[in-house]
Amino acid sequence: MKPLIGRDTRLCMSLSARPGNFGSRFHNRLYELTGLDFVYKSFSTTDLDAAIGGIRALDIRGCAISMPFKEAVIPLLDALAQSASAIDSVNTIVNDGGVLTGHNTDYGAVVDLVADLDRAMPFAVRGSGGMAKAVVAALGDSGFRDGTIVARNEAAGRAIADRYGFAWAAEPAGEAALLVNATPRGMTGADADVLAFPQEMIAACTVAFDVVQYPVATPFLRAAAEAGKRCITGAEVATLQALQQFVLYTRVTPSPAQVTDAADWARAHP
Template sequence: MKPLIGRDTQLCMSLSARPGNFGSRFHNRLYELTGLDFVYKSFTTTDLPGAVGGIRALGIRGCAISMPFKEAVIALLDGMAPSAAAIDSVNTIVNDDGVLTGHNTDYGAVVDLVADLDRSTSFMLRGSGGMAKAVAAALRDGGFADGTIVARNEQAGRALADLYGYRWLPEPEGSAAMLINVTPLGMTGSDAGMLPFPADAIAACDIAFDVVQYPPATPFLRAAAEAGKRRITGTEVATLQALQQFVLYTGVTPSEAQVADAAAFARANS
């Protein structure tokens, strides 16, 4: 049974421009299931140095970092774990007695999700932002050599492709065994009904990978399902990266059943 919040309760938090509920619900549900004396709360800020100083000064155990702070926060930390140093991007801070270390569990989540794939699998990745960098780095480090970065912004797209040894295209051409969407296409709003890849490319692929978390079934994933393709979802990415954060903060590895419970709870209440 989880203890009541008191003076010994350890606080974890998140910082983002637009806080969501998934992380808070997921972590707090796991604290409840594992009986840990922790609590998790989401925040936003216009004073990143002040917020990071507060993490250090108040002994906050861990902090998730979302856009637009993933790169700006690096200068405020004491060190970088290999997962963050590999891509110069931080999505997790761990506080060990005032020493703040940056990690990137987005990178770790992608490494886990593609671990069973044949390394000769070709891929086409659409996007050039921070999450695209994490995905591209995880694939490069995992031995996936045959890749194309698709980005309308030539400077950003070429830079990402050159950094990891891939090709660049301004728009999708042809197909690949794995299609990866790391853009807002398919999310709610004006992009809600859009596909990141042409329908014939989806029909020709083997695997559809969409990092978009909401909605859980994007138009891209629905089209892939109708075509009988294997799918890797944004919910899987969000769950795995949050689980890795949980383990970094607490030192406890929950059971698969507990993780499934927390993920379902977070999705239902986000």
Template sequence: MTSKPPIGRDTRLCMSLAARPGNFGSRFHNRLYELTGLDYVYKAFTTTDLAGAIGGIRALGVRGCAISMPFKEDVIALLDGLAPSAAAIDSVNTIVNDDGVLTGHNTDYAAVAALIAEVDPATRFVLRGSGGMAKAVAAALRDAGFRDGVIVARNEAKGRPLAELYGFGWQSDLGDEGAPLLVNVTPLGMAGGDADAMAFQAAMVAACEVAFDVVAIPAETPFLKAAGAAGKRRITGAAVATLQALEQFVLYTGVRPGDAQVAEAEAFARG
């Protein structure tokens, strides 16, 4: 392990903005800085003044910022431009600051695309949710060749346009019909107020083949626990979180850590 310089005036700051900040990103990035010897530090924040926070990133030379709910779409108007990954889905989860020029990226898309690569695109799916992360997942599914699917969202004003944009069906509630691939892109099961909620009915989970939950904390949501108990293949939000955070690290630093370093940082972040 290369020795990391002590924090000083040349240390570069990276950060995150979320309504409910967690510790994973800070622990993951900071551990990788230690392992790679980079003079960086990472800190999580929340805000009720998004415009002020983005102005601070620009004014203070913050190198990069992860963007989480509920800021992934609202932040776009405050940036100077979008990378193709963000422009394609109008959702930003990463800001890179190049000498005061702020560019939005979306590393969620790349992470999801990698994780669904081994699922047969002929598989029918039900995706529950319509927020910024739902855009990344729906776009990755469409681009991977999935055509037979439905997006379930109570908010028709968001759910129907999202479904139409990517060529999928829309419905306001789950109903009784499941699918071989179930995808949860809602906060159901997330640590906090919805921690005990199941994203899909037990019968749907029992009938599915693949269970995909983007909730990262906890790694074992009620949905994924039920799927595991039923012997289903699972794609976890924890895996999404690690892959997307790794791509953010590369964007911020220009350095791609080795697999062993990433595994150590992930274990440390979840320890």
């Protein structure tokens, strides 16, 4: 049974421009299932320096970092783990007695999700932000060699492509066996009905991978599923990266059944 919240309770948190509930629901459910004296709360901020200072001052154990803070937070930290230094992007901070280390569990989640794919697959990744960098680095480090970074921002797109030895294109075209959307296309709001890739590319692919968490079935993945393609969802990314954060914060590895319970609980209580 989880202890009552008191003076010894450890706090974990998240920082995002648009906080969601998945992380809070997932972590707090796992604290309940594992009986850990932790609590998790999401926040937004307009003062990143002060927020990171608060993590030190209040001995907050861990902090998830979302857009637009994944790169801006780096100068405020004391060290970077390999997962973050490989892509210059942080999505997780661990506080060890005032020493703040940045990690990137998005990278680790992608590595796990593509582990059984054929490394000879040509791929196309759409996007040039922090999540796109995590995906591209994970693919490159996993042994994929034939890839294109699709990004309208040429400077950002070429920077990622050149860093990892892939090609760049301003718009999606041609064929790729593995298509990965690392943009907001397909999310709720203005991008809700936007396909991440043209129908002809979806028809020609083998695997469709979308990092968008909500909705789980984006227009891109719906089109891919209708075409009989294998789909990897943003929900899978969210669960794996949150699990890795949980282990970093608590040094406890929950059972697969507990992880499934927490993920289902979080999605049932958006």
